[in-house]
Amino acid sequence: MSRMVKVFDTTLRDGEQSPGVNLNVAEKLKIAQSLERLRVDAIEAGFPIASPGDFESVRAISEEIKTVTIAALARAVEKDIARAGEALKPAAHGRIHTFIATSDIHMRHKLNKTPNEVLRMAVDAVKFAKGFTEDVEFSAEDATRSNWDFLCEVFEQAIRAGATVINIPDTVGYTTPDEMRRLVRYIREHVPSISRAVLSVHCHDDLGMAVANSLSAVLEGVDQVEVTVNGIGERAGNAALEEVAMALKTRSDFFDASTRLDTTQIYRCSSLVSALTGIHVSANKAIVGPNAFAHESGIHQDGVLKERTTYEIMSPEDIGLTASRFVLGKHSGRHAFRKRVSDLGYDLPDQELQRAYERFIELADKKKEVSDLDIEALVRGELTGVEDLYTLEYLHVCSGMAAIPTATVRIVKEGRVVEEAACGDGPVDAAYRAIDRIIQLDSEAHLEEYSLRAVTGGKDALGEVSVRVTAGGKTYAGRGVSTDVIEASVRAYLNAMNKAGSDLKRVAIRSNGNNGLAAQ
Numbered sequence: 001m002s003r004m005v006k007v008f009d010t011t012l013r014d015g016e017q018s019p020g021v022n023l024n025v026a027e028k029l030k031i032a033q034s035l036e037r038l039r040v041d042a043i044e045a046g047f048p049i050a051s052p053g054d055f056e057s058v059r060a061i062s063e064e065i066k067t068v069t070i071a072a073l074a075r076a077v078e079k080d081i082a083r084a085g086e087a088l089k090p091a092a093h094g095r096i097h098t099f100i101a102t103s104d105i106h107m108r109h110k111l112n113k114t115p116n117e118v119l120r121m122a123v124d125a126v127k128f129a130k131g132f133t134e135d136v137e138f139s140a141e142d143a144t145r146s147n148w149d150f151l152c153e154v155f156e157q158a159i160r161a162g163a164t165v166i167n168i169p170d171t172v173g174y175t176t177p178d179e180m181r182r183l184v185r186y187i188r189e190h191v192p193s194i195s196r197a198v199l200s201v202h203c204h205d206d207l208g209m210a211v212a213n214s215l216s217a218v219l220e221g222v223d224q225v226e227v228t229v230n231g232i233g234e235r236a237g238n239a240a241l242e243e244v245a246m247a248l249k250t251r252s253d254f255f256d257a258s259t260r261l262d263t264t265q266i267y268r269c270s271s272l273v274s275a276l277t278g279i280h281v282s283a284n285k286a287i288v289g290p291n292a293f294a295h296e297s298g299i300h301q302d303g304v305l306k307e308r309t310t311y312e313i314m315s316p317e318d319i320g321l322t323a324s325r326f327v328l329g330k331h332s333g334r335h336a337f338r339k340r341v342s343d344l345g346y347d348l349p350d351q352e353l354q355r356a357y358e359r360f361i362e363l364a365d366k367k368k369e370v371s372d373l374d375i376e377a378l379v380r381g382e383l384t385g386v387e388d389l390y391t392l393e394y395l396h397v398c399s400g401m402a403a404i405p406t407a408t409v410r411i412v413k414e415g416r417v418v419e420e421a422a423c424g425d426g427p428v429d430a431a432y433r434a435i436d437r438i439i440q441l442d443s444e445a446h447l448e449e450y451s452l453r454a455v456t457g458g459k460d461a462l463g464e465v466s467v468r469v470t471a472g473g474k475t476y477a478g479r480g481v482s483t484d485v486i487e488a489s490v491r492a493y494l495n496a497m498n499k500a501g502s503d504l505k506r507v508a509i510r511s512n513g514n515n516g517l518a519a520q
Contacts, residue, residue: 002258006224007036008200010044011273012057014238014446015228018279019467020449020475024499028057032065033274035200038265040241041224042069044097048087048253049080055081055087067279069093071137076100076125085132093150095165096129099139102146102154115150122154126161137165144168144175152190159193165224166197170213173206173236177216181230184220192410200224203239205231210239218257229273229461230281230288242266242287242319250314250520260363267320268345275380278466280453287319320345328375330364344376352382366483367460374462377455377481383437389414389501390439390494397427397486407431411488428489435490442504443472447493452485471500
């Protein structure tokens, strides 16, 4: 029987550190619920000391998710650890994940500490964390560029202090598969107490080897891999959960290792993370990319029709993709729509389902047949995670080669109907200017990124627009879909502005509350 490898998902912590990603509490909770259905072993829910929002997220996930270990990150500093411990109080299974850098370059230039000082801080941090929870993970940041003997000494002392998990981070994606195997072997041979702890790896993808390095570590016997959905994360990202999971499942004969994941939840979780982070999955992305199970070559098509395994080493059903069972159109009812949404792996609350159904009926009036990709796009558009402070009621644009682009926008703003018009460099710019006049955030909003793609082929294809908007020092992702690309653009911008408006509203409430306390 193959040994079991634990999956530690850090999408909500390391993944959220992707440039331009800023998830709110409701969005993080949706992803955590999806990860629970996927049956990961641990969810790193955030870095509580980083911000009030991170603290609230870890707290909310700890209260909601009870079948998975919830981890919170903390530097080897008492205030970080205490904050993490406080956030994890409601957790059924809580883990404090504390770390300090051990490479010469980090100790000298970042920490300005000697090796002995770092060793003492690591031990003190683990001991202090044990006062909040029995489950303590210790990470040696930049382990793969550290002196191996010093690394082993730090790990040994951390285990003696009470660490239950020892993590080897390839923080800058520097190592190679062969070198990773040799490092894991060296640690197993030179850390006397290593059998008392779970041995883990956390690989970054700067050289494109995060998954290969993680799998090499598995071959050498590590007990846990740290991953993110779609491989998102700082810089080039992390080892992709779906790639590690399906490699172990597809090549179980080679790795002699497996996970407890329900891989049929992979596609659903991938789509959710993509929708909420605003990071598109590339067409050629392994496992979850749109082309992962597509065949254009005649030779390939002929082979798959005769015997699927000629060109497919995995089944689409393995990751939760299912063949279409019936066609949906304007005569399809709400029950049929709910069933199809469920078949596609989405479990929407009644309010979100109703909004998606209303959009579906609008779309069905414009398209003869609505594909699964269309439905997924509509559903993703409703995964906002925030209340709708601003709702589009009317849009009219005028544009052309000899005309000045103008837009008239009517929005329901917190219960009031407000209309504005504006000119711009193009119809989208004009519409966004009109929206800015209506909303008037306390902090000026800047459009940082705009992208448009067709969901399906054909002249009646849905257009899906993704934007990134910066306001109040934070970046917000927005998404909108429509057969009219201008309308899709407006919906995407409003989606981002709803998030920004809700955030700024909470900040104002918190500030007023603090002022009130100070006055007392």
